[in-house]
Amino acid sequence: MPGSARAEGATAPENECVRCHLEQEEEDENLAKPPKEWRQSIHHENSIMCNDCHGGSPIGKDEEEAHDEEDAEFIGAPADDDIPGVCGECHIAVHENYMKSKHWLTKKEKRPVCTTCHGAHLIKEATLDLINEKTCSECHKYERSKRIKVAMTATEDKLLALENRIHLLKSEGMDVRSLDQTHFAQRNLFHRLSHILDLDEVIRIAETVGKDTELLSNKIGEQEGVLSRRRLAGGVLTAFLLLGALGMHFARKSLGE
Amino acid sequence: MGKIADWVEERVHYRELVHSQFTxxxxxxxxxxxxxxxxxxxxxxxxxxxxxxLLLTHYIPQTSHAFNSVMDLSEKIPFGWLIRRIHAIAANLFVLVLMLHMLSVLIMGSYKKPRELQWISGVVLFGLGLFxxxxxxxxxxxxxxxxxxxxATNSAGSVPIIGDDMVRWLRGGDRVDQTTLGRFYALHVSVLPPLFTFIVAAHLFLMRRVxxxxxxxxxxxxxKKVPFFPHFVLEDMRASYFFLAVLFVGVFFVPQISFPPDAMEPADPLFTPPHIKPEWYFLANYQLLKVVPNEFLGIGLQGLGGALLLLLPFLDRGQERRPLKRPLFLAVVVASLAGFIGLTVWGHLS
Structure with missing residues (x-):
């Protein structure tokens, strides 16, 4: 219902690409597979649509208009070597590190691109679990990857614990904007490491971020203290009010009718 | 003090007023x-x-500044967080207590002649409160x-033919944007408060006259009769203290009633958060629209319910006020209440 006021609804955003591909499931299963996987992805969760990566017009009235290479800048499925560029449009820092890493600098026929580890459409939030023996040993020995993972795990755990504490404060109605921003910056700096593939650099930055998390932890602790003090004040105030109600009750009773 | 009181008395004759209105x-x-x-x-x-x-002193009614202005108020102004939480949670408590007030009037038959106008003004206040x-x-x-x-504004689109126009009228355009914020702000701070004051005054005036x-x-x-002051004032204060305690339990211990995580993020028209729902007092209406297969029927049922409530004193003209002597009416009230609570819970869980 384009153009309708009611189209501004509460459902997750979808578009003509998704609708049309899903409608053709019976004729060609492969056409429906990408949107079905996308619906379960972090991209769907963050409203990153088909046309954001593949180009094309999400409001095209037919297949030709939707897939017009000139007007709609449709690129379809990008070639392997073009994939980092497509993903790097948004993931700028990761792209920058990846282009300097052995993953990109290796021989073209051996080169893993973003989709090799993250998948194409069923992309989940990146965690250290992506570094695992099964995936890494498809191309090389796991030993070096494992050392990078170990070096990152302790700091990653700290960041996750801080994220949970911030979320808890937020769910208590506390303003956590500055804490969120600091955490986001630290996490981003840290997650970029996974694409550097230089063990010494990973250890150095992991230590730096680890120290920064201590500072952030102290700031979160201050907010947790504020919350506790507010609750104590609230408890005292509520108790006084209930005592006041009781006092009024007895005062009224003492007057009789 | 006594001399000052006498001086004022000579000019205002307030003692007579205090006696006639209180003692x-x-x-x-x-x-x-x-x-x-x-x-x-x-x-x-x-x-x-x-x-x-107090909130008005810092609020900026522009989409680019509104969110930061209320968040800064909470963080940077002394006790700003407290003022904001009290305003938000007291609004919920207001709707709840208004519902209890109306329910007691319904059950005790206090809407009947000669209090029809009081009832109508109360129903209008309920509508204004929700708005x-x-x-x-x-x-x-x-x-x-x-x-x-x-x-919430989407619901108006269920009305056939003029539904989409009604939604546009409410929003001031196709979507919720600066126009919507501007008109809602104007209504909230400059139209509704004086209207509220006037109708509350009329409601109290009618109560005193009748x-x-x-x-x-x-x-x-x-x-038997007792003086309004101090007897009934003490009873009122007892209830007020109790509900103030309830308010502060919400403010200090369960602020998530009004401030869940999505309330702490600025509006993003391009990203619909999952499971977004209206506030609890609109959940029954929201769920009814989802349950009834025909949207117009859903809106029609709600309109009919509102009209019946408004015109109740003219539809139920019997003299009897005791609830147990009006079993049919009591059954309708209990069934409606169960329906409202059921739909609200269903809407919350769905």
């Missing part, structure tokens, strides 16, 4: 706790006016307020 104003002695809901509501209106004025909540809900321009307002209706069961001439 000499006699009310039935058997008024129960339900009769204090009106005072609790007056207290909550006062709280809303006071905190609303004040809806318009105020958008103002922080958070993800929650943006999308809940989008969902008198408080005593609980049913005892013949009017046998009802």
């Amino acid at each position: 000499g104003y006699m009310v039935p002695a058997n008024l129960n706790v339900w009769y204090s809901m009106g005072s609790v509501l007056l207290m909550l209106i006062g709280i809303q006016f006071a905190t609303g004025i 004040a909540c809806l318009s105020g809900y958008l103002l922080p321009w958070s993800q929650l307020s943006y999308w809940a307002t989008t969902v 008198g408080i209706s005593a609980p049913p069961g005892i013949p009017k001439e046998q009802v």
